[in-house]
Amino acid sequence: MSEEVIKLERVTAGYKVVKGALSIWKQVNVVLRDISFSIGKSERLAIIGESGSGKTTLLKVILGLLKPIKGSVLLYGRDIYRIPDEEREKILRKIGYVPQDPYRSLNPVLKVKTIIGEPLEVIGENKEKIEKRVVEVARFVGLPWSALDDTPEELSGGMRQRVLIARAIIANPEILVLDEPTSALDVSIQAQILNLLNNIYSNFKPTMITVTHDLAVAQYLADRVIILKDGCIVEEGKLEEVLYNPRHEYTKTLVSSYLYTTTTNSVSGFNNKS
Amino acid sequence: MVLAVKTVNLRIGYLDEEEEKIQWAVRGVDLEIQEGESFCLVGESGSGKTTLANAIAGILPPHAVTQGKVYIFDKLVVDDSSRNYNGVRGRIVNYIPQNPGTSLNPFLTIEDHFYYVLRDLYKYDKSKSKSIAIETLSKVGLTSEILDYYPHELSGGMKQRVLIALALASNARIIVADEPTSSVDASLRAGILGLLSKLNKEYRVTLIIVTHDIKMTSAICNRTAVMYSGEIVEIGKTSIILQSPKHPYTRMLMECVPILGVEKPLKPLPGEPTRIFEDISWCSFRERCPYASVECKTTPSMIPVGDDESHFVKCWRFHEVA
Numbered sequence A: 001m002s003e004e005v006i007k008l009e010r011v012t013a014g015y016k017v018v019k020g021a022l023s024i025w026k027q028v029n030v031v032l033r034d035i036s037f038s039i040g041k042s043e044r045l046a047i048i049g050e051s052g053s054g055k056t057t058l059l060k061v062i063l064g065l066l067k068p069i070k071g072s073v074l075l076y077g078r079d080i081y082r083i084p085d086e087e088r089e090k091i092l093r094k095i096g097y098v099p100q101d102p103y104r105s106l107n108p109v110l111k112v113k114t115i116i117g118e119p120l121e122v123i124g125e126n127k128e129k130i131e132k133r134v135v136e137v138a139r140f141v142g143l144p145w146s147a148l149d150d151t152p153e154e155l156s157g158g159m160r161q162r163v164l165i166a167r168a169i170i171a172n173p174e175i176l177v178l179d180e181p182t183s184a185l186d187v188s189i190q191a192q193i194l195n196l197l198n199n200i201y202s203n204f205k206p207t208m209i210t211v212t213h214d215l216a217v218a219q220y221l222a223d224r225v226i227i228l229k230d231g232c233i234v235e236e237g238k239l240e241e242v243l244y245n246p247r248h249e250y251t252k253t254l255v256s257s258y259l260y261t262t263t264t265n266s267v268s269g270f271n272n273k274s
Numbered sequence B: 001m002v003l004a005v006k007t008v009n010l011r012i013g014y015l016d017e018e019e020e021k022i023q024w025a026v027r028g029v030d031l032e033i034q035e036g037e038s039f040c041l042v043g044e045s046g047s048g049k050t051t052l053a054n055a056i057a058g059i060l061p062p063h064a065v066t067q068g069k070v071y072i073f074d075k076l077v078v079d080d081s082s083r084n085y086n087g088v089r090g091r092i093v094n095y096i097p098q099n100p101g102t103s104l105n106p107f108l109t110i111e112d113h114f115y116y117v118l119r120d121l122y123k124y125d126k127s128k129s130k131s132i133a134i135e136t137l138s139k140v141g142l143t144s145e146i147l148d149y150y151p152h153e154l155s156g157g158m159k160q161r162v163l164i165a166l167a168l169a170s171n172a173r174i175i176v177a178d179e180p181t182s183s184v185d186a187s188l189r190a191g192i193l194g195l196l197s198k199l200n201k202e203y204r205v206t207l208i209i210v211t212h213d214i215k216m217t218s219a220i221c222n223r224t225a226v227m228y229s230g231e232i233v234e235i236g237k238t239s240i241i242l243q244s245p246k247h248p249y250t251r252m253l254m255e256c257v258p259i260l261g262v263e264k265p266l267k268p269l270p271g272e273p274t275r276i277f278e279d280i281s282w283c284s285f286r287e288r289c290p291y292a293s294v295e296c297k298t299t300p301s302m303i304p305v306g307d308d309e310s311h312f313v314k315c316w317r318f319h320e321v322a
């Protein structure tokens, strides 16, 4: 195996919640339990699971946004929650992140070019260089020139997703993290975005983590998958192995639900699952 | 055979305040759906699926402009600009919205949802509505336990089932479901589709499903219409549409859908659909169509394909579509 870029060791994580309006007692709602896995350089991993299974939470842990209750998160061998802030920030800058929901994750008052250039502005890059690079990545992701002066509200869902992707790759990240990159989009726009992401991968070979609830989409973006259920990893392996030889009950239902919608015309196999 | 839905040259537009023009979302749709059919409308976002479905379900917003006619069974519900769904909406046609979360009232228990619907429709009292609730919930695979629950205590799949049970309880003859599985997980999709199909097969409810996912149609719909830019561009048996699509748009739609276990390059459609304000006299797919040529300067009519009596396509050059 090549160099380990990301490694999680027995991570348990969750959110502090205040129980009851008047209570001063804080409780922790544990969302992820005992999660361990690692990703090598230029590997492509998909995290699959139903809504609420903890996919986005897992990404937050990797992005340095949510400190685990237990366990460690290593990026390039360094435990990001146990090193000085400065060093952590330096490591986290190697990550480009495309958040879930292109409709809600763009600042509506900023111009598209400002949004795309922000990661470079943060590290104090000079204006001209930023402008040049914004135009470069915009062209790469297929954003029309004219969109750069628009605000996100004026753009379609597919265009918004391109803005988020341009922003994520502008600083040449070594790791690309994508949260449901196509689930808010129509099938034909989805195909455009999947092709774009593949293009990014073949050009820059980043280490890629994609969250999706759609196994058919994962086929295009990952070689290996992790199946999450109720915050636990229930299955992990090469995509084809999981597809043709699912072991866990949940994975079996998941895989069969696709076979059902793509190949059968009958509902004889239907059972009353809710 | 009884016609459950019939539209005659139906046009639906929305007034665009800024441009002071009407944007036509549905343009001249002639559609007949038999009682007991399970029918699917597919197309990209903005193609007018929801608008057409809403016209059938009787929930067009007041600022929508209508022309042409819609019949639900024998009742004329849309007669040009006059719309009257009394006795039809909620009673004969029931609508299952895209997002089950927001369409249930967060302050009412599931039991009360049934009570208010049945009181308004049939003046039933609490105990009668409760027994109907229990009966229909069991048909959708839920137990009476959930009667005391509030919507937020149910999973997405369960909420979707409650909505279907409500439609059943109101004795609907037609169910219109808009993207019924887009807000539930992949693992729940099969269950919801199976359930809708069961209602169709066992209780002869006419089913109209709206989706942008052409894969989904094969599971339950016997007939499919493909919409583009406000028009039905291809219609026929689902198996035939999937196996030998004739309209260039239908073909392109199929080539951009990822299918599990099938490795193929995805070929997205170039460009985006155009919004239509004026009547156009050419094929609306022309700008994106790789087969476009001179004859496409006039609007194609619905042409029988010939492989099956119910297969029609709105394309002059469908013979050349390999």
Ligand SMILES: Nc1ncnc2c1ncn2[C@@H]1O[C@H](COP(=O)(O)OP(=O)(O)OP(=O)(O)O)[C@@H](O)[C@H]1O
Pocket (backbone or CB within 6 Å): A015, A016, A029, A031, A049, A050, A051, A052, A053, A054, A055, A056, A057, A058, A100, A213
């Ligand atoms: N900021 C937060 N504060 C408290 N609880 C949260 C927060 N974000 C998520 N949760 C809870 O954590 C659990 C997992 O949520 P998460 O967003 O990780 O799921 P997900 O797998 O990404 O789901 P989806 O597919 O819907 O995006 C849920 O029960 C959710 O309510």
Ligand SMILES: Nc1ncnc2c1ncn2[C@@H]1O[C@H](COP(=O)(O)OP(=O)(O)O)[C@@H](O)[C@H]1O
Pocket (backbone or CB within 6 Å): B014, B015, B024, B025, B043, B044, B045, B046, B047, B048, B049, B050, B051, B052, B061, B275
């Ligand atoms: N309530 C509405 N008011 C104004 N315009 C609308 C409304 N609903 C839909 N439209 C417009 O009509 C067109 C068709 O939309 P819709 O019927 O929702 O298509 P679909 O369901 O296929 O995505 C779109 O251009 C949309 O912007």
Ligand code: SF4
Pocket (backbone or CB within 6 Å): B248, B249, B283, B284, B285, B286, B289, B290, B291, B292, B293, B295, B296, B300, B314, B315, B316, B317, B318
């Ligand atoms: S009529 Fe012409 S432009 Fe329209 S779909 Fe057919 S070939 Fe394409």
Ligand SMILES: [Mg+2]
Pocket (backbone or CB within 6 Å): A055, A056, A057, A100, A179
């Ligand atoms: Mg999420």
Ligand SMILES: [Mg+2]
Pocket (backbone or CB within 6 Å): B049, B050, B178
């Ligand atoms: Mg719609």
